[in-house]
Amino acid sequence: MTASENPDLKIAQAHTLKPIGEIAEKAGIPEDALIHYGKHIAKVDMKKIGEPKEPAKLVLVSALSPTPAGEGKSTTTVGLADAFSLKGKNTMVALREPALGPIMGVKGGATGGGYAQVVPMENINLHFTGDFHAIQIANNTLAALVDNSIHQGNPLNIDPRRVQWKRVVDVNDRELRNIVVGLGGPAQGVPREDGFDIVVASEIMAVLCLATDLKDLEKRISDIVVAYNYDREPVTVRELEVQGAITLLLKDALNPNLVQTLGGTPALVHGGPFANIAHGCNTMIATNLARSLGDIAVTEAGFGSDLGGEKFMDIKSRFGDFGPDAVVIVATVRALKMHGGVKKDDLNTENVDALLEGTSNLRKHVENVRKFGVEPVIALNRFPNDTEKEIKAALDWAEENGFKAALSEVWAKGGEGALELADQVLKAIDEPVKFAPIYDTEDGIENAIETIAKEIYGASEVQYVGSAPAALRRLKKNGWDKMPVCMAKTQYSFSDDPTKLGAPEGHVLHIRDLIPKLGAGFVVALTGDVMTMPGLPKQPAALRMGLDDNGEAFGLF
Incomplete structure (x- = not known):
């Protein structure tokens, strides 16, 4: 494959980018706050940013339960922002950074698509400003310091069997999930079982993404639990006395990255924990x-x-003391058909009946967002193989049920393809919002998990299996049971079983472990078979990537 055979990359490469200083001026960012990474990328030095004005209206873009290829959420986010810009609204878009592991695995890129992209897409998808590398190095430096403390006399009495802190790498590498380190004799360290996570699963990533400034970053790093000692008491980074060094490695990564959309809308692309x-x-x-x-x-x-x-x-809203003024739920004809029982290989065949059957999934997502006090807008993201009959059936279903919905054609038309969607969202912004999280952390972690399981997932009960019962007791013993919960669950189903599509009800949610992330300020609840180190597929996207004779990238999408 060459760049000319890849429409997303071809569109991005053909675009004439504006100098990043011009984009910054449009956004109201002073020139002396820019740390340039070439002509079209800059970090924003937050020390040079003045006092914030009245906060803008915040639009959150989410989606229904996706198919393996994704439904174009980033594409819709970018296209919608460009549509707002076309309507004369001073608009900013804030996105996550792509992770290299999934890019080389399934995604092939994560900067939107078609005429709704953030650019320069090659740089953003490949290394960018080095934020993920900084997180990887900070994480692994901390791992080395933990092991060195054990090796050098173990002054903190760390139990090597209970070291919690794993190394990370920005590659989907199943071979590293479970390993043994420290082999080779006394000079090589203390042998123990270990394993790698992917960078986006690192608590350092979560900490960076929730920190409000350098002081908050260092405080959160200090709170990270890296191990337990022989008395089963937690050992933190603060006790290792290395929070300053780890913060030092992240000082530049904490500054957000400024780029642009194809429509010239300023875009901040920064951080990227998996959902x-x-x-x-x-x-x-x-x-x-x-x-x-x-x-x-x-x-x-x-x-x-x-x-x-x-x-x-x-x-995030709880920690940031804000909430969305509007929520967009991205849906596609193909995802609706899959939730209606159509196999992946048959999604290009028209099937209105299956589409209507699959609206059960979309309905559940709409109902879930309403539980937070926000009325959502459905964006039906058009794909080339969608038929007019299928599109009409989906939009008619939304209208008949009283749901706000609009067709989105941003892949083919950029911001012009989301003008109707933008109108719908602007109307939603003007409506009163009574946003609130759906659980109170003071009611405890079990209540939080049960509320999410029953209210959001449609489960009938929660079962704690494997390591979870002991982990729950440990949380309570240490007073960590009144933090928000971060559910680690398959993205393909409301249940913990990725094969249960649509809107299953009455299922049992299995919690197999509870991992305190004191730096991030939440507890991760592991469900089902979700792994923190993904593997590569049989035909990884990397097989289609490379450079042509002119040194231009191809294979990214």
């Missing part, structure tokens, strides 16, 4: 900066509203 194994939102700093600069700030949360959307509203 099925972490909280799935871009950094608090980028969101707050976007809110302080524009009339409208558009942001997204990973996967469906049951994952990133719920975590945005129950975790």
